[in-house]
Amino acid sequence: MQAFSFVLDVLMPPRCFLCGQLVTYKSGLCPDCFTQIRYIPAEASCPLCGRPYEVTTNAVCTQCLAHKPRYTSARAIMVYDDISKRLILPFKHADRTDMTPFLAQQLLTFGKEQIAKCDTVMAVPLHTSRLRQRKYNQALLLAQYVAKKTGKTLLPDALVRVRATKSQGHDSATQRKKNVQGAFAVKSRANLKGRRVLLIDDVRTTGATLDACATALRKAGVQEVHVLVLAGRYHMPV
Numbered sequence: 001m002q003a004f005s006f007v008l009d010v011l012m013p014p015r016c017f018l019c020g021q022l023v024t025y026k027s028g029l030c031p032d033c034f035t036q037i038r039y040i041p042a043e044a045s046c047p048l049c050g051r052p053y054e055v056t057t058n059a060v061c062t063q064c065l066a067h068k069p070r071y072t073s074a075r076a077i078m079v080y081d082d083i084s085k086r087l088i089l090p091f092k093h094a095d096r097t098d099m100t101p102f103l104a105q106q107l108l109t110f111g112k113e114q115i116a117k118c119d120t121v122m123a124v125p126l127h128t129s130r131l132r133q134r135k136y137n138q139a140l141l142l143a144q145y146v147a148k149k150t151g152k153t154l155l156p157d158a159l160v161r162v163r164a165t166k167s168q169g170h171d172s173a174t175q176r177k178k179n180v181q182g183a184f185a186v187k188s189r190a191n192l193k194g195r196r197v198l199l200i201d202d203v204r205t206t207g208a209t210l211d212a213c214a215t216a217l218r219k220a221g222v223q224e225v226h227v228l229v230l231a232g233r234y235h236m237p238v
């Protein structure tokens, strides 16, 4: 197997996911691209939604004070900007599943504390029609990797998207909320009572999807829902 991967490296030497220049390790970014990622430090973010702050504080943001999220806590590893977008979009839409180990490793490294709070790993599900189109659920690929590396229980299909929701790219927060309300449900046979769930997704936009998932999970008896996403979009004022 090792010899096989050596041959592969010679034929297709590893390249930086962003700029394409040759790198010495199997998967990842060159040092230049790596430094362009805007990581969100846990100690300078809202403990409820993961919104980044300029200063070191864990104060709850005004948005969360006005509308407390349904999930227990959320953490985004990086800011969703032009750089992280160029990492995540190919992984999501262009069959770049080879990026899974690198991206999942970001969750494992920078989301360690969030992961430690949980006993069960789940992913935000896709509707079956979307899954047929895309062939894989990018959030589930990340969840599988995290569960395997941490030894935590993976429940890949307990949470389902019962209603296909339209793509939410340009919707307002209110539209998004309406769009995903009641879109998720827990399978009746799934025993989720008392579990502390790590809910994984690739991008947090307004948080409406995560809230809708958390509502369904809590209804099924889940004790705590801790969200972990690769990138967070926080365009509303603090």
Ligand SMILES: [Zn+2]
Pocket: 016, 017, 018, 019, 020, 021, 029, 030, 031, 032, 033, 034
């Ligand atoms: Zn690069």
Ligand SMILES: [Zn+2]
Pocket: 046, 047, 048, 049, 050, 051, 060, 061, 062, 063, 064
């Ligand atoms: Zn917040």
